[in-house]
Amino acid sequence: MSVPADATTALREKFPQVSPRASLDHPAVNVPAADVVAVLKYLRDEFAFDLLTDLTAIDWAEGATPQFTVVYHLLSTTRHVYLRVAADCTDNVAPAVPSVVELWPGANWHEREAFDMFGIQFTGHPDLRRILMWDGYPYHPLRKEFPLAGIETVLPDAEISEETKTKVIAAPMVGGPFVASSGEMSMTEAEPAAKDESWSERREKPE
């Protein structure tokens, strides 16, 4: 099997809907969400991208279109090259992409994680449950609107919750969170200073 050095050229001839993607290191392509399975299968079978090393998602924050992008990193164990494949989710409210579990069984847990953290539906996934957070957790923590400190939630076990009368509370960060911000903004906005001053060491946290 002759393998061309750069799979992206051949890929774009076969799938005209594939477009190149800006990247600082490995070759990268944008693929429409509907064609993900066909494109990845072609890459796996024809270009020996046999190892799905990573599958994750990016939240571009509310207001951006598309808001969610699913990113696949493929590695060829024979040619030793990476390829990044990105698929934008067309729907911002209920983002969804087809599952690739049939191509790589290892995608199962990666997709569960992306569902858990971002709420992206992987259609055709055999067992799309939360994996890192507990079943029934109401939020998707890696979305940009989810605060760093967390959100108060009931305990996963209703029995223990009733017995102990406790909840999962937001992280106590007095005067904080002292976080830096990314992007183009003035230094006073970007520097890691107290963003929420409604409570501090001197002032009690409002109940």
Next chain:
Amino acid sequence: MPTDYAFPDTAAKVAAARADGGTGEFETEKMSLSMGPSHPSTHGVLRLQMELDGEILTKCDPVVGYLHRGDEKIAENMTYNQFVPYTDRLDYLAPLANNVAYAIAVERLAKLEVPARCQAIRVITSELARISAHLMGLGAFGIDVGAWSVFMYSFTEREKLYTLFEELTGARFTTSYTRIGGLQRDVPEGWTGRVNAFCDQFLPILDEILAMLTRNKIFMDRTVGVGVISREDAIGYGLTGPNLRGSGVGSDLRKDRPYSGYEQFEFDVPVGTKGDCYDRYLVRGEEMKQAVRIIRQAIAKFPGGAWYATDAKKIFGPPKAKVLSSMEELIQNFMLVTEGPQMPAGEVYFEAENPKGTLGFFIVSKGGGVPWRLKIRSPSFCNLSILPKVCVGNLVSDVVSILGSLDFVMGECDR
């Protein structure tokens, strides 16, 4: 909620047994068993929800996430240098190797080349971390299958390594040694000599440790032919590191896509043939010997010169003495601490060959000192995803062997 101990169909079974005069076969039923999250052989907080037919597993559902701390969320809210200590706590058995992987990933983003001395120090620390992690892995694996003494030997050696780490970084466990564009500090006087001395005395002890297991009848009975992972499965499930190589795939990023100057060193990549627990053990044993080989070469031609990127003023901080005496360096240091090392916008993905497998960092930057998104591709997470497949059909006691041979760390799996 009171647990109902009366099985609903007990009465029916008794009636059926009485009806045929007690000569019929016993009725069997499957049992569900939860192993972990606090179980000594799950090496942390992994829980296996198993369905058993007698002592044979018919289903296995690993439950992970007990150690989830939201490292990726935290990373989005701090500067690149501030995240270095968090990488210690991924695979906490090899923090030095994690530090290096993270630093190189960010440097790829900044298109920054670090000097040869810095690269050599990073190679030495990564390989020392590999020895330390594999020693722990072998020791714990030994305990899992009933060989206690191996752990004592391997921990004695880890203690010596910790002394070296402490001398280099100031910390024994969570080292936080790398900085973006360099290191926390240069190697202390005479440190490389002491590393060499460690290597000299380590190899005979390693042979002794491996001799306790390699032809040990009990160890072989528990591992040979147990938990076989085929080449196709290993690749399909995204296994990496010794677990992938144990299944006969000679994939090692240090050879395939050399980083940090690995191309200068001669070493062999051990590869298994059958893909069983025993092969994975053998691969780890040999990897330690190869690590010693790399360390010795790196020390033999240890380069001089700068140990940090001197031309990257917006990324690597100035020397402390200058910060306290010169206005320009003070401002530079202040900007670096408050705003973080300034990065261009873009996306990079870098994977390093860590002890557990390939640790990857996918960084999406919009410019500035904070990543927009930082995804940690953790090898333990991927390695554990094969459990539902590989455990089914095995005895419960073999699951313990399989877990030990996969050598995972939950801190890294759950992030």
